[in-house]
Amino acid sequence: MVAIAPEQGVSEAASLRVWHVTKEFASPDGGVTPGAHALDDVSLSIAAGELVSIVGPSGCGKSTLLRMLAGLTSPTSGELAIGAEPITEPSAERGLVFQDPNLFPWLTVRRNIEVGLVARGVLREKRAEVDEFMRLVGLEAFANSFPHHLSGGMAQRVSLARALINHPRVLLLDEPLGALDAFTRMRMQDEVLHLWRAHGTTMLFVTHDIDEAIYMSDRIVIMTQRPGKIEQIIPVELDRPRDRSSSDFLRLRGDILETLHFAGQPMAGNNRQSAAT
C-alpha cells in the first residue's frame, strides 16, 4: 500500500465538538410534535485522530448527528465545531460516507474518485493522487468501469477513496459497511483501519454492529432513542490489532449489550418501536 503523508498530522484543527445540540423535526402541519426530538441536548467531543463509533437503535438520531457534523442539516439549538470553527455548511474538510456508496452512475470509477478534485477545481495539480488512491483501495483494474459493474464492497471502497482524496480533517461514516456480507465486512473493517492509520484522519463511525464498534474504535458512544440522547461513552482499551474472540473483547461486548438492554427499558422500548414502524 502507498503511504500518503497526513497533511494535517494530528493537530487540534481536526477535533470535533458537539455542544448541547438539540434537533427537532417539524411535523407535517408545521408545528413541532412533542417527543419528536431527534436529538436532545447532546454533547460530545472527539479528539483529533480519534476513531469513535456511535451505536444505538434506529431512530436514536445518530445519522442526524452525522449529517449535522457534515453541515447538511443545522441543529435546532446548540453548536457544532471542527477545531475552533463552527460548522455551518458542508465542506470538503468533512467527508461523509453513506451506507449506500452513492457513486455517480454516469461516471467511471476513476472519474468518481476524481469528483472531489474536480469540484474544488484542483484536478490538474492533483491528478497523480487519483492513481495513488485507486491503488490504495485496490481498484486500478476497474478504473474505466461504471459503478454498476462493481460489487458492494468494491463500490464502498470507491466511495471511501472518493471521500479520502480530499484529505478531509474528519471522516464521517454512516453505517458504511452495513450493506455488506459478513466476510466482506470484516475485510473492509481492516481496510478502513488501515486508511485511518495511514492518514491520521479523525473518524466518527455510525454502526449497528457492536462487534464492529469494539473491533475498530477508540471509544464507543451509546445512544438511546426518543429523544436521542447519549447514554454512555465507553473507552475501548484493547491492544490493536484486536482479537474478536479474546475474553476482554467478549466481556466488553457483554457490557455494551447490557447497557443497551437496560437503556431501552425492554417493554416500553418494544412498544415504541412498534409504534414507530
Place this chain on the structure above:
Amino acid sequence: MNSAIQEVATEASVITMARSAAGEAAFTAPPALKSRPQTLLAIPVAAAIGLAVHYFVPKSEPLYPTHFYPIFLSVMFGLGLAGALAQISFPRLRRWMRKMCPILGAVVLTAALWELATSCLELLPLPYFPGPEGVMAALASDRVLLFDSTWHSLVLLLSGYAVGTVIALITGVTIGWFPHARYWGMPLLKVVGPIPATAWIPLAMVISPSALWSAIGLVALAVWFPVTMLTASGISNTRTSYLDVARTLGAGQAYLIFRVAIPAALPNIFIGLFMGLGTSFLTLVVAETVGVKSGLGWYLSWAQGWAEYGKVYGALVIMAAFFSTIMTVLFKVRDHVLVWQKGVIKW
C-alpha cells in the same frame, strides 16, 4: 404464393423470438439459428415472383415508358443471389442475412402484390393508387425537386429542433432547480405547453417576419414543451443523496447543477427529446403545407393538388426514410451519451 408468405412470416417470427431471447440474456451469445435455404433465398425468390407478375400478368393500366421497377427487382434478385452465395464464406454476412432476409423479402413481395392489385387487376381506383412503376418513375423524374425539398425540410427541422432544445434545456433546468422559477414557471408550462404547436399557426403567421421563421418557431415550440417538462422533472427528482455527497466533497452550485443534476436527469431529458422529435415531424409537415413553400410537406400537398399520386407516394417513401434516419441518429446519440446505463436498464 400464400405458402411463401407464410414461410417468410414464420421465419420472421422465429427470428424475432430468438432475438428477444438473446436480448434478455445479454451476456450469452445469441443462439445459433438453423440455417435454412428458404431464409437465405427469400429475396431472390420474392424478386422472381415480382418479375413474373410484372412481365407475365397482363396489364390493364397504360404502360410506363420507364423500367425502374423491373430494374429494381432485377437488382434485388442479383444482390440476393450474390449474398446467398457469398454468405458461405463470410460468417458475418450470414448472420446479417439471417436477420434481414425475411424482412427484405417481405418488402419485395409486398411490391409484387401491390403491382398485382393495382396495375394488373385494378382492384384499387386510379389515379389514387398507381403501381410501383408509377411511384418509381415519379421519384426518378422529380429527384432534383425531391432532393431540394428534403434538404429544406432537414434545415428547417434541425434549426427548429436545435433552437427548441436549447431553450427547453435552459427553461427546464431553471424550473427544475430553482424553487422560485418552479413556482412561476410550472403553471405557465402546464397551461400553455399542452396547446399543440400547430394551433399557433395563425398567430405565428402574424407575428413573424417570414414564413420560414414562423415554421422554425413552431417546430421549436413543438420540441420545447416535452423537453422542458421532462428536464424539469428529471432535475427536481435528482436523488438528494447524490447532491449531499457532492456537497460534502466540496461542490458548489455550478457543480451541483451541471455535474450532478443534469447527468442524473439525462435519461429523462432523452425521453423528452424523443417525444419532441415526434411532435416536431408533425409540426414540420403541417407548417410546410400551410406556410413555407418548400420542403417535403409542401411537395406532398403540391403533388396532391395536381393529382399526381405517384409523387405523393414517392414523398411518403422519402419521408419515411428521412424521419426514421433522424430517429436512428438520435438513438445513436443516446446510446453514446447514456452508455453508463447499459446493463442498468434494458433498452
